[in-house]
Amino acid sequence: MRTVLLSDKVSHQVARYGRRLLFALLLLLAIVLVTHLGALIHYHPVDGANYNPQRYFSSVLHYLQMLITGTLGYSHEMGKLVSQVLMEEAPASFILMVGGLLFSIVAGVALGYTGSRFLRSRDSVETCQACDYGETRENSAARNRYFLLTTIGLSVPEFLFLAVFQVALLRFFQWTHWNVGHLMWPLTGNTVPLDYIIPLLAVSFYPLAYIARVTTGSFDRASIEDYVRTAHSKGLTFNRVILKHVMKNVAVDVLDAIPGAFTLLVANLIVVEYLYQYPGIALRFMQVVRYGFEAHLVAGIALLFTATFFALKVLSSWLQVKLDPRRQEIERAF
């Protein structure tokens, strides 16, 4: 019996790692196929589009061979290896990605917790006179206002947020005639630490609203569970119940939402770096795509983003299993 159980566990682990490997390979193939589309379609201003499948497939195969030998290719525009370009320009983007994600998680959880607590404080308890049974009635007006706030957060495009912020800042400085030298925020670039604040906020706006929604829903679901009612009835304070009992389950839901939030953040990052002229890898990506398409460099940057997503997904799955061992039994791709 013990031998059967051990082999079940081993086959389960092999299946799970096999799925992860297959997922990684599929993702890699998808990136290579998409980023080499320039070899398939060549546009001529007079003749129009010209399709060349043979050139496309040979280009894809050549790049896959290069990947197997451990190189990401060469950028003729920049005169250096793609790996060198990534090592030089990616750290600036990683500051925004990691900072933005951490800010979204911390602020999103805080907003979600505060929102859930605020909403529960606005709910009323109605007691049945005959049976002395109390029932919580939700304050729908307060809930609507809260959800409207998160809906607005999810609806504001990052280009509008950035445009309004930059224009408001410019008008403010024009109106005040401030000239404080190096402390004055330039509206583009990243020369002083203050320059990171606006792009960080713009990048994390949408993921923050998303995580706040997930957190509020998770807190609401957890607060009606039996173990929470038992803890309250034993006399534990609200904060102690949250920190000791509820937070772990909420953390699992938040960890589940993080890869999705990261995808939103990367989409925002491309727009923010482009509009803000922030010198990161996403800006380089847009410049290469628009002004001189180099498949190797584009593929290398896309691979970097997806490798980060993949690492985040693996880390998120591992942490979820650590916090809630029941998650190990879920038989989906991850």
Added chain:
Amino acid sequence: MNYLSMFARLRKENSFMFYGLLLVATIILVAALADFLPLADPLEVQQIKPNPNGGFSWPPFSPSADFPLGSDALGRDLLSRVIHGARLTLGLAMAIAAIRLILGFVTGMVASFAPEWFRDALDLMVQTSSGLPALIVAVIVLVTVKPWNHGMTTSIVWFVGVLSMLEWPRIADLINRRVEGLLARPFVEAAVAMGCSRWELLFRHLLPHLLPTMATSFVVEMARALLIMGQLAIFNAFVGGTSVFQNYRDELFVATKHPEWGTMLSQSWMYLFRRSWVPMVPAVAFFITILGFNMLGEGLRRHWEGIK
């Protein structure tokens, strides 16, 4: 039927749905009746305008009685262009959402009755598509092909085709999970026990329960499609071609012709600091419409959950 009391009850019980519906209906109605509204011609170019105090001014004109929301770089009225442009923009978003929904629905339904490997393949597709942001793929494909240089029809086909191919696996997964939940219900077991065929089970018993999910998904996908269209416009990827214009100094230059929000946004971003209203008008139009659809989607979700 007393419509006023019906709307009053809707406003009280589901304010998200009420205000979302109001916002979306207003936008669609105004766009549909754009030709009958007292607006300026969206294509009329005005290169020079006499000032009331003497002298002349050149576009972009600031907001005034003649141009309620200002004008763009060619002196075309922004209010008129944003209202007329709503047709094409909303039409594109609707087409993208509809194709995503159809593809997602068909694949999700097939996955529910198909062997395990099909569901695993669908799951892997969902995971793969979530690993690469849709914006990156759309930018690479559209900026490579440049369909806006091939004419309006080709531009629309490529735009709708690329954007609708991008996120349908997520909808397929949603439909698949919903159907799996429904298949465990007693009424399905009863239908199968009574000799119901697969097609009858699908269309007679399951489809009515899937319609709420599909309606909510359609509205949410409209909002997502509009968001990605706005983001693509920032990178000069837009629907509609360009035309050659001549200014008052007899200089030739290329600019966009058709009023469409993405087109307006992409061609006006350079005026952000000097003539802020020019890019702000289409950007705010995107925001208000996305907000309306998100509110409507949230209202629909609450409505169906309340019924459950």
